[in-house]
Amino acid sequence: MTALLRIRxxxxxxxxxxxxxxxxxxxxVGLAGLEGHGQREFLRMICGLQPSDEYVAELREGDEWxxxxxxxxxxxxxxxxxxxDRKTEGxxxxxxxxxxxxxxxxxxxxxxxxIDWRRAEAALHQYVKWLHIxxxxxxxxxxxxxxxxxxxxxxxxxxxxxxxxxxLDDPTRGVDHPTKLExxxxxxxxxxxxxLLVLLLSTELEELLATCDHCLIFRNGRLSAALDRSSLSxxxxxxxxxxxxxxxxxxxxxxxx
Amino acid sequence: xxxxxxxxxxxxxLLATLAAVNLVANPARFAPEQLLTxxxxxxxxxxxxxxxxxxxxxxxxxxxxxxxPMVGLLNVVIVRYGVGVLDAPxxxxxxLCVASGTALGLANGLLVVLARLQPIVATLSSYLVxxxxxxxxxxxxxxxxxxxMAALAKEFSWLPLAGVALAWSAFRWTPSHxxxxxxxxxxxxxxxxxxxxxxxxxxxxxxxxxxxGIAALAMTxxxxxxxxxxxxPLTLKAIAAAALxxxxxxxxxxxxxxxxxxxxIVFLIDLTLTGVKASxxxxxxxxxxxxxxxxxxxxxxxxxxxx
Numbered sequence: 001m002t003a004l005l006r007i008r009x010x011x012x013x014x015x016x017x018x019x020x021x022x023x024x025x026x027x028x029v030g031l032a033g034l035e036g037h038g039q040r041e042f043l044r045m046i047c048g049l050q051p052s053d054e055y056v057a058e059l060r061e062g063d064e065w066x067x068x069x070x071x072x073x074x075x076x077x078x079x080x081x082x083x084x085d086r087k088t089e090g091x092x093x094x095x096x097x098x099x100x101x102x103x104x105x106x107x108x109x110x111x112x113x114x115i116d117w118r119r120a121e122a123a124l125h126q127y128v129k130w131l132h133i134x135x136x137x138x139x140x141x142x143x144x145x146x147x148x149x150x151x152x153x154x155x156x157x158x159x160x161x162x163x164x165x166x167x168l169d170d171p172t173r174g175v176d177h178p179t180k181l182e183x184x185x186x187x188x189x190x191x192x193x194x195x196l197l198v199l200l201l202s203t204e205l206e207e208l209l210a211t212c213d214h215c216l217i218f219r220n221g222r223l224s225a226a227l228d229r230s231s232l233s234x235x236x237x238x239x240x241x242x243x244x245x246x247x248x249x250x251x252x253x254x255x256x257x
Numbered sequence: 258x259x260x261x262x263x264x265x266x267x268x269x270x271l272l273a274t275l276a277a278v279n280l281v282a283n284p285a286r287f288a289p290e291q292l293l294t295x296x297x298x299x300x301x302x303x304x305x306x307x308x309x310x311x312x313x314x315x316x317x318x319x320x321x322x323x324x325x326p327m328v329g330l331l332n333v334v335i336v337r338y339g340v341g342v343l344d345a346p347x348x349x350x351x352x353l354c355v356a357s358g359t360a361l362g363l364a365n366g367l368l369v370v371l372a373r374l375q376p377i378v379a380t381l382s383s384y385l386v387x388x389x390x391x392x393x394x395x396x397x398x399x400x401x402x403x404x405x406m407a408a409l410a411k412e413f414s415w416l417p418l419a420g421v422a423l424a425w426s427a428f429r430w431t432p433s434h435x436x437x438x439x440x441x442x443x444x445x446x447x448x449x450x451x452x453x454x455x456x457x458x459x460x461x462x463x464x465x466x467x468x469x470g471i472a473a474l475a476m477t478x479x480x481x482x483x484x485x486x487x488x489x490p491l492t493l494k495a496i497a498a499a500a501l502x503x504x505x506x507x508x509x510x511x512x513x514x515x516x517x518x519x520x521x522i523v524f525l526i527d528l529t530l531t532g533v534k535a536s537x538x539x540x541x542x543x544x545x546x547x548x549x550x551x552x553x554x555x556x557x558x559x560x561x562x563x564x
Contacts, residue, residue, distance in 0.1 A: 045355050049449075063291045075451050089449050094442030094509030106432035114430045155451070 004056050005046070005067070005079075007166055007223075020055070021216065022222060023199075025164065028191045030208035031201040033218030034241050040084070040169065042218065043201050045168050046073040048079040052104070053189050054222070080104075082157040084169030084201070090154045091142045098138040100153055129154035131181065148179035155186075163234045165191065165197045173203060180204075184211050195248055204236050219243050263558050264503040266511075268518050268551075271501070275525035281358030285533050297479055301328075302527075303520030305491045306498035308465045310516040312376065313499055315461040316418015316508025319369070322492050323380040324469055327361050328389035328490015330475035333391050336400040336483030347405050352552075355470035361387070366459035384492070391485040402477055405502035409478035417475045418517075421468055423511045437461055437465060441509025446560040476482030497548045498523040504556075505555060 002021035010211055011018075024030050033039040044050035048056040050069040058065040059077050068074045081088040092100050102120040107113050121138055128135055131152045135145065142150055151171055158166060168187070172180040190196045201230070205248050208215055215232055217225040217240030225240040239245050259502030273403025280287055286295050305328055311322040321327075331354055368379035409416060428434050429485070436457045439447040448454050467484045496506075509517065523544065532539045 056348050071448075072451075083446075083449050086444065092442050092450060094438050094505075095435060099439075099481050102433055103452070103454045106435065108432055113432065115432060115435070186345060192464065254402075 002060065004060055005047070006060075007054050008053075008058060008257035009150060010054060010056055021226060023197055023214065025193045025197045026191050027213040028187060028198045028200060029212050030215040031199060031218065032205060032208055032215055032237055032241065034236065035059075035203070035239070037218045038221035038223075039201055039216070042216075042223065043167050043169055043199060044081070044138070046081050046199065047071060047163075049074075049081060060129050070114040072149070075104075075161070075216065078161065079165040079167065080163035081167045082154050082171060084156045084171070084173065086150050086154060089098050091150055093141070093143060095142075096139045097153065098136060100142045101127070101157050101160065104157050117241050118235070123160055124156070131156055131186065148175040151175055151183075152179075159190075163196060167199045168198065168199050170203055172207060180207070187211055205234055208237070209234060217241055217245065262503070264505075264555060265515065267527070267554060268501060268503045268515065268522065272518055272525070272548075274520050274530065275522060279525055279528055281335070282393065283528065286528065287502060293414050294411055296418070296466065297410035299521060299524040300410070300414055300418055301472055301476040301479055302491070302494055302498060302524050303416060303517050304421065304468060304475050306502065306516040306520035307425075307513045308468035308472050309492075309495040310504055310511065310513055311437065311461040311464040311468075311500050312380075313394060313467070313496075313504055314437055314441045314508055314511065315458045316460075317376070317460070318445055319376050319441070321362070321365055321380045321462060321465050321504070322496070322498065323365060323383035323387055324465060324495055325490065325492030326384050327358065327466065327469045328473045328476055328486040328491055330361070330387040330391045330394075330476050331358055331470055332480075332487060333395040333422075333483040333485055335477055337395050340402055340406075341355050341400060350406070350421055351474065354474050355467055358466040358468075358470025358473065359463050360466065360541075362469065362513065363460065363463040365466070368460030369462065370455045370459045374533075384489075393489060395483050395485050395547070397481060398486075400483040406478050407481055408473070414475075414478075418473045421471055421513065432453060433460070438509050441505075441507075443509075451556065461513060467515055469495070493522055493560070494544070495520075497544050497551075499540040500548055500555070501551045503551075503555070506552065507559075529534075 006022035007020050008018040009020060031039040033042055040053065041050055041052065044053040046068065048068050057068045059079060061070060066077065068077065068079060092242055099123055101124045106115055113176040122165055124138055133148065133149045133152045142153060145153065155171065172183050184207060185202060187198055191198045200208065200211065209232060210230065213229050215227045215237060216223055217227065217237060219241065224243065226246040233256065236245065282321050285291060305324060309321055312319045334357060335350060335354050339345045339353050345353060365380050365383055369372050370474055436452045439450065439452050440454050440457055444454055470559045480487065497515045500506055500517035500519065501522050502515035502517065504515045527540060530543060
């Protein structure tokens with residue numbers, strides 16, 4: 001299978017093709033590292049939110065690879081980011097739950113630019129059922145929801161935009177344990193069932209261990225190691241986070257040195 | 258809109274009280290045959306309050322303090338050039354007013370978005386420019402307006418209000434309306450949700466200018482002439498009215514309906530105090546105290562909402 005997303009070095013002198021990592025659709029890629037070691041910047045680089053001097057993300061469409069250089073371009077190619085800091089970057093505090101859900105999928109181009117409220121609400125209720133969001137009224141403010149439900153609402157917003165690549169920024173932080181397990185089940189379902197490529201940044205190594213096909217380990221602002229399912233273990237991840245592992249190993253099996 | 262939010266309920270209660278007081282004290286104003294003329298009297302302040310609203314909704318300290326002098330400038334431009342020089346037919350005069358208003362609003366928007374000036378600084382500069390230009394164009398009050406325009410303050414006084422109400426209702430069905438409230442609530446969250454923050458913010462100031470154009474028509478119709486000093490005092494009334502009607506000065510909450518209710522409240526306070534022959538300064542005091550009350554209750558309600 002050809003990969004869907006690949007990450008290249010901007011400076012290609014170090015590797016013959018500069019590709020440091022490539023991932024297939026239907027897989028789950030974990031991002032791990034000690035707090036502030038570059039994994040969040042890496043995730044935000046992929047969706048064009050935070051351009052990097054070092055890496056560039058490319059998405060395959062047909063036989064062509066397209067670099068993702070801006071947030072708008074990422075969204076247009078259906079690379080959708082779910083923010084981790086839901087209080088300042090996720091939830092729109094003055095809009096209703098319905099608007100918070102639908103804002104990414106309201107019609108903005110073409111002739112039909114009016115909002116179809118009934119359709120938006122029907123779509124919301126599908127996700128409410130699927131994701132088990134506990135919600136009283138769609139016209140309420142999102143601050144009336146629990147933290148876990150707010151996070152699910154953000155996930156529903158992203159899914160309604162029909163992503164090919166879903167970028168999750170620590171979705172289970174500050175969420176109760178049963179909801180955490182629910183999220184892990186959902187992420188697996190999205191990748192295996194719907195064929196999405198999911199990139200999951202998590203501060204919980206157990207979560208990554210339970211869900212990921214590959215795990216990228218970050219240290220000192222750079223991608224420092226890539227582990228695949230067969231070699232994934234808590235010990236190796238911790239070793240990588242503290243810089244005790246070898247150089248990057250390309251998880252698709254191609255040589256990279 | 259199924260549920261009435263507490264802020265709006267407070268504004269409506271204030272409006273009802275003032276209406277009742279005036280109905281008793283000043284019944285002639287509310288006689289059926291006088292109603293449209295009274296509406297013509299209230300229309301300018303209602304429309305200016307509406308014109309001040311989109312920029313406030315856009316948040317991040319969004320405010321257009323130039324909105325009063327903008328109406329004043331459009332007033333002297335329409336009387337001096339539209340009526341005086343061009344002798345424009347109605348459609349051209351209306352177009353001139355609305356297009357110039359939109360252009361002035363857009364200029365404010367560009368100052369805020371491109372030059373990254375604080376909205377209060379950017380629009381304060383425009384305030385001075387607009388007020389100065391008004392006097393340069395027409396040093397003394399004067400001029401006259403054609404019969405059709407005067408009718409906009411009498412039998413057709415509903416028309417400018419209905420036009421703005423209709424346009425806003427249509428706008429409320431578009432994603433851009435949600436985008437406006439979204440950036441008012443949080444720039445960062447809106448950007449992450451795919452909202453073109455700068456475009457929407459700039460458009461909000463232009464929209465305010467558009468409504469200011471219609472407010473200028475209503476004002477010109479009412480005073481039947483050009484007056485270079487009519488605009489400046491409108492700014493404070495407009496912002497006070499928007500806040501009294503329940504538009505959150507922090508951005509992201511409220512709409513033109515709130516501004517309209519607030520405008521009516523300010524108009525009725527005006528009417529009440531003129532009825533008892535109080536001075537203009539008493540009006541200022543009353544407005545100041547009410548505004549303080551409105552903003553404080555607004556903050557209180559917002560705190561309760563987030564708790």
